[in-house]
Amino acid sequence: MPELPEVEAARRALQAHCVGRRIARCAVADDAKVVVAAAGRAAFERAMVGRTIVAARRRGKNLWLQLDAPPFPSFQFGQSARTTYYVAASKVGQSLLDDGLEFSFTDKRRFARVRLFDDPETVPPISELGPDALFEPMSVDNFLDSLGRKKIGIKALLLDQSFLSGIGNWIADEVLYQSRIHPLQIASNLPRESCEALHRSIQEVVKYAVEVDADMGHFPKEWLFHHRWGKKPGKVNGKKIEFITAGGRTTAYVPQLQKLIGTQSSKMIAANLKRLEENGDTKDSGTEGEDADILKPKKRASTSRAARGQQNKDTVGAISRKARGNGGGSKKPDADVEPAEPETVVTESNGEQVLDQPNSNAINKSDQVTRRSSRKVKPRK
Secondary structure, eight states: OOHHHHHHHHHHHHHHTTHHHHHHHEEEEEEETTTTTTOOOOHHHHHHHHHHHEEEEEEEEEEEESSSOOOOEEEESSSSSESSSSSSSSSSEEEEEESSEEEEEEEEEEHHHHESSSGGGGTTTHHHHHHHHTTTTOOHHHHHHHHHHHHHHHHHHHHTTTSSTTTTTTHHHHHHHHTTTTTTTBGGGOOOOHHHHHHHHHHHHHHHHHHHHTTTSOOOTTTTGGGOOGGGGGTTEEEEEEEEEEETTTEEEOOTTTTOHHHHHHHHHHHHHHHHHHHSSTTTTTTTTGGGGGOOGGGTTTTTHHHHHHHHHHHHHHHHHHOOOOOOOOOOOOTOOOOOOOOOOEOTTTOOOOOOOTTTTHHHHHHHHHHOOOOOOOOOO
């Protein structure tokens, strides 16, 4: 899905090529799903003809053209929308300017939205957006204060356009990787140094991507971006990449660098110890109780449940250490043991469902974790 850098690249191109020119002809697709015009398609076209483009504006992932008189056309980019300056197929909207230049807005998958507004900034969806991550960056102090009041997972918060607009899935993964923050970490639990690192990473990643016009070929080779697509096994800078669900989206992260910290990690350990004490050798402990929520798309957005369901390496190691401290065995856990990741269906924000495939050998490795951690242990009071 186009995120802030991609939409900003389109805005800059429109600003450079179309401002000051008059719209001589306009053709709008007969597609009520994409073109949201109460007065109808014909009225939309009439409202454009003869108007002069004064500026190209953007907030978050939304772009609109300011004309010499309202109404103004607004474009909400979907998963594959783009602006072009030649005759293209699958056009949603096409305009011919007075100097012969033609530009069009296209979307093959039809998740985009085109609307007419008298004042786009005062009505939804634009009026509901938070500060723009590029044009209206939060100060460090305001950013820290905002995070301190948010008791949800940090990845889910970054995807919330009312908090900070323009950040999508790949940017969220990238900035969390660069600031060494686990995607499921509760925002209010982050220490100051992590908040400052995240604030810095957002600015650096967004500005760099915009400077190269969102051309991925120019993104630094050490970025997670180049390795996160398709849930394929891989490494970034020599560290293994794993995939979980955070904020309702498939999320790439590096467990060796991005660890759950503070009381959140302690609660996960205590919850797992309690489950072991109550259930003993429960063979299905990976898919029952709290963990079962991971299999249900409707409950995917619950960050705290997803966090409790993540049996990562750090948690396994911590459980074993706690068990030994309470009279358990002294055998060290296998550092390479990984959690089972169930096959899930991710429901995207646009309603599309994408199948998440489980990691290879995940079930066998999960059984190893269960056998090593199944002895009854009473947690310290």
